[in-house]
Amino acid sequence: MSQTTPHPIDLLIEARWVVPIEPHAVVLENHAVAIDGGNILALLPIAAARAAYAPRERVELGEHALIPGLVNSHTHNPMTLLRGLADDLPLMVWLQQHIWPAEAKVIGPEFVRDGVELAVAEMLRGGTTCANENYFFPDVIGATYRKLGFRAVVGLPVIEFPTAWATSQDEYFARAGEVHDSFRSDPLVSTAFAPHAPYTVSDESFERIRLQSDQLDIPVHLHLHETAHEIEEEKKKSGLRPFQRLQRLGLVNDRLIAVHMTQVTEGEIAACASAGVSVVHCPESNLKLASGFCPAEQFRRAGVNLAIGTDGCASNNDLDMFGEMRTAAQLAKAVAQDAAAFDAAFALRAATLDGARAIGLEASIGSIEPGKQADLAAVRLSDLETQPLYHVASQLVYACNRQQVTDVWIAGRRKLAARELIGMDTAAILARTRAWRERIVAA
Incomplete structure (x- = not known):
């Protein structure tokens, strides 16, 4: 019996919870999102994803909820x-x-x-x-x-x-x-x-x-x-x-x-x-x-x-x-x-x-579904402020804060990694912002 060769893809994100938004009010445990060319290929259990795909990059989020951006x-x-x-x-x-x-x-x-x-x-x-x-x-x-x-x-x-x-x-x-x-x-x-x-x-x-x-x-x-x-x-x-x-x-x-x-x-x-x-x-x-x-x-x-x-x-x-x-x-x-x-x-x-x-983009973004763009955010739920955890959606809305966002992707490209911005010079942004403050006050 022949074994299927895993399909090469750009990225596999594995999360403790995935909140796809559609279907409504669903939270999936221990699921992965397969991404290639900026698009979501599949949303499936982690074990099945590892058998089906050979990602060039794998991200494991064992304490996180993965949500649409x-x-x-x-x-x-x-x-x-x-x-x-x-x-x-x-x-x-x-x-x-x-x-x-x-x-x-x-x-x-x-x-x-x-x-x-x-x-x-x-x-x-x-x-x-x-x-x-x-x-x-x-x-x-x-x-x-x-x-x-x-x-x-x-x-x-x-x-x-x-x-x-x-x-x-x-x-x-x-x-x-x-x-x-x-x-x-x-x-x-x-x-x-x-x-x-x-x-x-x-x-x-x-x-x-x-x-x-x-x-x-x-x-x-x-x-x-x-x-x-x-x-x-x-x-x-x-x-x-x-x-x-x-x-x-x-x-x-x-x-x-x-x-x-x-x-x-x-x-x-x-x-x-x-x-x-x-x-x-x-x-x-x-x-x-x-x-x-x-x-x-x-x-x-x-x-x-x-x-x-x-x-x-x-x-x-x-x-x-x-x-x-x-x-x-x-x-x-x-x-x-x-x-x-x-x-x-x-x-x-x-x-x-x-x-x-x-805004007319529901066909492209807003939920974690095959065929949509991979605009995603990972939210760490293991912090003291979000424990104990009984209901993921409630915790995200009523207890979570934005500092618990650790990783972000837009069209499959990482924009935030472990709270660090990718491709943006934070020091330069702050310097320009402070210069504008001085100019506005002077004006």
């Missing part, structure tokens, strides 16, 4: 350089009197590049492998993500006033087209329209966005119903709630990524469900700015695709998706007055597969 579904990563600049202020005061004036003095390609690099280092050390980006100079943002081998959806900004990026409506759209074309076939970087919010974008611009997002088949990513003030101002201006205005303009559809959504009616929740809108919950930013509470459990029960984002470091003040999952789950329970709401398995799904679905 976390998806930060809403962030402004260049603003990492503004972390802690203007705290303990309400949204519009924070934005109009502090953040926008500070940005105006320093924003440019170098600020954006260095802010993104600092953010990537932080995200990788926290198990995040993909970000949905919303900021100016998307050409530089995308080029930086590409250089660092980090997965991102880069927002194409549209706003009704001149900025360092563009000075007119026509220029915003012309530059958006150029940036989209430059990343059209990139394996890691894709694009979405990123109109800032209904209160800063005109009907004419929204109509152009709707037409072009249909033509290009890309999402529309914007802040929506973040505060009660935003809604009252729109009602005074147009007689409509911002969501109603977007409905009238044809933007409430399955390409819409609606961020925050703290002030919503039951009808708006139902409309999101029927139209296929994705909602991004940013609980810590909303809490810190006192913007309100997204009724996450109501959205979930209605069947709305619900993702999680950190927002930017200027309003959070971190890019910690483990912290965000925990806050999202706990806050949802309090808002719904139901301890069973937004359970741990769902929190993990919102931070992975449902985040990937929101």
